[in-house]
Amino acid sequence: MDWGYVRPEGPIDPAVNLHVLSGLRAMVRWCRMLDRSTEALRVVDLAARVEGGIRRWLRTALVPGPSGWSRVGYHAAALALGAGLVEPADEAACIGFLKAHILGAFPNASDAPRLAGPGSRDPGVITPYFAHHAFPPLIERGEMDFVLAQYRACWGWALGEGWTTWPEVFDPRWSHCHHWSGSPTWQMTRYLLGLHARFDLGAGHFLLDLRPGSWPGARGALPLHQNGGLMRVEWSRTPAGIRYRVQTDRPIWLHRTPGGAGAVGRAVEVTSEYETVLR
Numbered sequence: 001m002d003w004g005y006v007r008p009e010g011p012i013d014p015a016v017n018l019h020v021l022s023g024l025r026a027m028v029r030w031c032r033m034l035d036r037s038t039e040a041l042r043v044v045d046l047a048a049r050v051e052g053g054i055r056r057w058l059r060t061a062l063v064p065g066p067s068g069w070s071r072v073g074y075h076a077a078a079l080a081l082g083a084g085l086v087e088p089a090d091e092a093a094c095i096g097f098l099k100a101h102i103l104g105a106f107p108n109a110s111d112a113p114r115l116a117g118p119g120s121r122d123p124g125v126i127t128p129y130f131a132h133h134a135f136p137p138l139i140e141r142g143e144m145d146f147v148l149a150q151y152r153a154c155w156g157w158a159l160g161e162g163w164t165t166w167p168e169v170f171d172p173r174w175s176h177c178h179h180w181s182g183s184p185t186w187q188m189t190r191y192l193l194g195l196h197a198r199f200d201l202g203a204g205h206f207l208l209d210l211r212p213g214s215w216p217g218a219r220g221a222l223p224l225h226q227n228g229g230l231m232r233v234e235w236s237r238t239p240a241g242i243r244y245r246v247q248t249d250r251p252i253w254l255h256r257t258p259g260g261a262g263a264v265g266r267a268v269e270v271t272s273e274y275e276t277v278l279r
Contacts, residue, residue, distance in 0.1 A: 001075060003169055004115050004125040008073050014057050018079035021050045033200060055085060062090065069097035073123060078134040081141075091141065098134060099146060102126055107157040107170050108150075115169045127169050128154070128181035135183060139191050144213030151184045192218045193233045194244070198264065204252045207264060210235070210244065210278060224250050241279040246270060 007013050024047035031040035058080060062068035069077055077094055080086050086094050105126040106112040113122045126134075135147045158167045166181035168174040190196060194210030204224065212218070217236035224231060229249030235242050246254065253267040254274060268274065 002130045003118065003127050004120055004122050005075060006121050006123040008071065010057060012053060012057055014054055014076040015079055017050055017054055018076060018083055021047060021054065021083060024050060058085065069094060074101045078137065082133060082137040095138065095141060102150065107154050114171045116173065131183040135187055139211050144191065144211050148213060155184055189220065193220050195222060195233060205267065206252055207255045207257065209257045241277040244276050244278050246274045248272060
């Protein structure tokens, strides 16, 4: 699950089951894309059973009172939020718990427990790896500024130690070059440039879903994966809104998000350049 992870008490390991649920949901999409309807029905049934078990466990853990999220734990809470299993009325408390947990862990808190080695077990630690799971649901719920502050504080701590590669954990006794610690790269690329690949809709399809927080502007380039080529994105804040511009070496199809996170609107074909104002 993660270095330092401590399994919560109870009949199931909810964090592991949430990973299983994510895999089953992905398998359903694959089966439908490959026109394997019989297999899709079997996997849908299994996913529903796993999801039902997790939902029942969450309800039981949260019933006794305000300390419920502590019983759920950091890993299961983050994964449940990302999987859409947290009830809307509980989301604010879940987000508050996740942020408090992160801020109470090293290197945010200099006196907090650290991972001395692979055998260490402590529910109070955080790792660079789990930011792959914990940060996107926060970003998608308006917490980009908090996440950017975490890049500065935690990955900035590593830079302050003189490391110019990704440390495996926030401790010098581990690997100093670990690809699983690179979540700031893909998360800033995706959310601060705002283009999400949707190749399930067809080659060259992208969803425009910018999550800038209070960031003033950004620019960067993304590969097209179709006979080479790049997309170049640049945006800045103006009195009218965010001026957003895409230049592309190959035609792409750009979808907007009229109905909220993940909703896909009608595609606009962009042959070379696209510009809009986001409000």
